Amino acid sequence: MTALYDLDVAVTQTINALSGQGVVDAFMIGISQWGVPLLVLAVAGQWWSGADRRAKRHVLVAAGLAFILALGFNQLVLLGVDRMRPYVAGVTTLLVPPSADPSFPSDHATAAFAIAATFAFSVIRRQAVWFTLAAVVVAFSRVYIGIHYVGDVLGGAVTGLLAAAAVTALYRPGSRIDRFLTGIL
Numbered sequence: 001m002t003a004l005y006d007l008d009v010a011v012t013q014t015i016n017a018l019s020g021q022g023v024v025d026a027f028m029i030g031i032s033q034w035g036v037p038l039l040v041l042a043v044a045g046q047w048w049s050g051a052d053r054r055a056k057r058h059v060l061v062a063a064g065l066a067f068i069l070a071l072g073f074n075q076l077v078l079l080g081v082d083r084m085r086p087y088v089a090g091v092t093t094l095l096v097p098p099s100a101d102p103s104f105p106s107d108h109a110t111a112a113f114a115i116a117a118t119f120a121f122s123v124i125r126r127q128a129v130w131f132t133l134a135a136v137v138v139a140f141s142r143v144y145i146g147i148h149y150v151g152d153v154l155g156g157a158v159t160g161l162l163a164a165a166a167v168t169a170l171y172r173p174g175s176r177i178d179r180f181l182t183g184i185l
Helices: 002-016 023-044 053-080 107-120 125-144 150-170 176-182
Strands: none
Touching: 002 125, 002 150, 023 053, 023 107, 023 125, 053 107, 053 150, 053 176, 107 125, 107 150, 125 150
């Protein structure tokens, strides 16, 4: 277990050591702060677009459900895992105000990867590439600014992926609830 922790610390420190670059720091802080809200807007903004609205709306609702499920699961994980933030342990240099909650798993990475994975599991796979790239940048930014270990964002990515898989398996296109939700507005 110690070797895995040492690897997590080493990779985290390597990424965080890239900070101190002025404009890049400001960009990473902005991505860290606004990345998830922008992803949510990118999903919601598609509600009225496209030729096959029902199919697209199904994916959009599924992404929202995966987002909620994943973040809810994180709250359960936090009841049993109380990982200290890397800046508290002296592993990273913090570029933003400190956070009061535990480090594992990263809610930002969880949310971003829940959205990306939902698109990857859907009929709109082309957009999955962009959402996945955005999720990777959001996760990277959280380590870069010193608020998370690499293991925290990887744990969040796994949580997001599992939530997207569960929602994809359970929330079926054409079901009664799907017809209701995709028919709104």
